[in-house]
Amino acid sequence: MDSLSHLVRMLSPAGRVDLHCHLAGVWAAEHPLAPPGHVPYHVILGGKLRLRIGQRTQVFEAGDVLVFPQGVSHSLESVELNEHDSPPDDSSQRHFNGVVTEIRVDGPGRPMDMLCGMFVMRETGGSLLRSLPDVVHIRSSERPALRALISMMQSESVDPKPGGGAVIDELSTALFTLLLRHLMAEKQLNGNVLALLADARMCRAVEAVLSRPAHPWTVGALAEQAHLSRATFARRFAELGGMPPLEWVTTVRMELAARLLVREGMAANQVAERCGYASEAAFGRVFKKHYHSGPGAYRRNMLQAQTGLNQPSI
Structure with a gap:
């Protein structure tokens, strides 16, 4: 067994998908600091969003996967939101479809489509994530295996079927392994x-x-x-x-x-x-x-x- 497979088996990261978001118009959402061993992630299926970490902002779009190894606090917002405006009131509609919670914000323009989830690491998981950047960005369009996995996650969350919860959780755990493979391939990991x-x-x-x-x-x-x-x-x-x-x-x-x-x-x-x-x-x-x-x-x-x-x- 190769070292990465061995490590993933020992760590047994539990992946899950919590939300499927359809957000149009002007919207914003705050994500507080996650507890140790909890790694939030967002998979952008369609549209664009702006990520804000402290004073830093960056726009991401469909096909982008954002992972937060340190669980850093961050906010997601529509690109239409003026940086000097106050965050809009929460007008979201929520519905649990049997697999994930669907969140919808109606408004003008093309909606942003996104899956939000969490990796929960086992006991020694934190040492794996130490010294990684606040956010890891992966383009699924450049990685066929990742693109196929995301397509399956989207299918299971949009059209719930028997066993869908178990399937989508296993797929999100596979996403974690592909993330580690990407980081190791980058060969810019000294200090970790x-x-x-x-x-x-x-x-x-x-x-x-x-x-x-x-x-x-x-x-x-x-x-x-x-x-x-x-x-x-x-x-x-x-x-x-x-x-x-x-x-x-x-x-x-x-x-x-x-x-x-x-x-x-x-x-x-x-x-x-x-x-x-x-x-x-x-x-x-x-x-x-x-x-x-x-x-x-x-x-x-x-x-x-x-x-x-x-x-x-x-």
């Missing part, structure tokens, strides 16, 4: 674990850590996985991955810990054991250094922040 995956030797060490994050890894043990000397491995890992090997191992463990605390509701001592720490106290010190709060406080804050996240918005 994907750059390590693109290296035939370094990917063996990455796969070993993702498979067994609680193992007592040392630089020497990781170098053995890559069949390199300790010094060569450490230098190469830092050059490609953007951080020392054991710092990345700690990052993987902390992301696993965060998910076990919040998603699984595990006690701190159980999480410490799952993440390879000999004592709860040692685990707590590393966790607080990484997240700037203890495990209990982190769990409470994240559960509060996630309230209402399952209510889809444009």
Whole structure:
């Protein structure tokens, strides 16, 4: 199995499509910062829109796929909206068609047609996305496999059939894999674990850590996985991955810990054991250094922040 397939199988990203939007006239929609491990995406099927991230704006059109690896807050708006105008009031009509929620805004001009969804990463997914840009833009017109996949997603969302929900979720997960393939093909990934995956030797060490994050890894043990000397491995890992090997191992463990605390509701001592720490106290010190709060406080804050996240918005 190739390294990308291996990684995707281990991460088991859960893709989903929440909305099918038909937006005409003047409209705007705000997207707040997504929680860790949640990656929003938009697939433009027809028309144009303006993306705004902070003070930066850019217009995209049919065939464009926009993915937000860091879950950065952003807004989408019609190209007819004047930059100095206030956002219009929400006049959208919503209808769940059995597969996705359809959102419609009536108005003059050609409507913008778009699918909106989310990739939810497994425990170690955040380390994969670190150092990626705020938004990744892919033109489906230049990639036949991606274009065919999007066509199937559109068909399943427009004309619901039995099993359509399962089909469209699986298709969106396949979209995630094609995204990673695109990023690896670009070969401009230094400072990210994907750059390590693109290296035939370094990917063996990455796969070993993702498979067994609680193992007592040392630089020497990781170098053995890559069949390199300790010094060569450490230098190469830092050059490609953007951080020392054991710092990345700690990052993987902390992301696993965060998910076990919040998603699984595990006690701190159980999480410490799952993440390879000999004592709860040692685990707590590393966790607080990484997240700037203890495990209990982190769990409470994240559960509060996630309230209402399952209510889809444009």
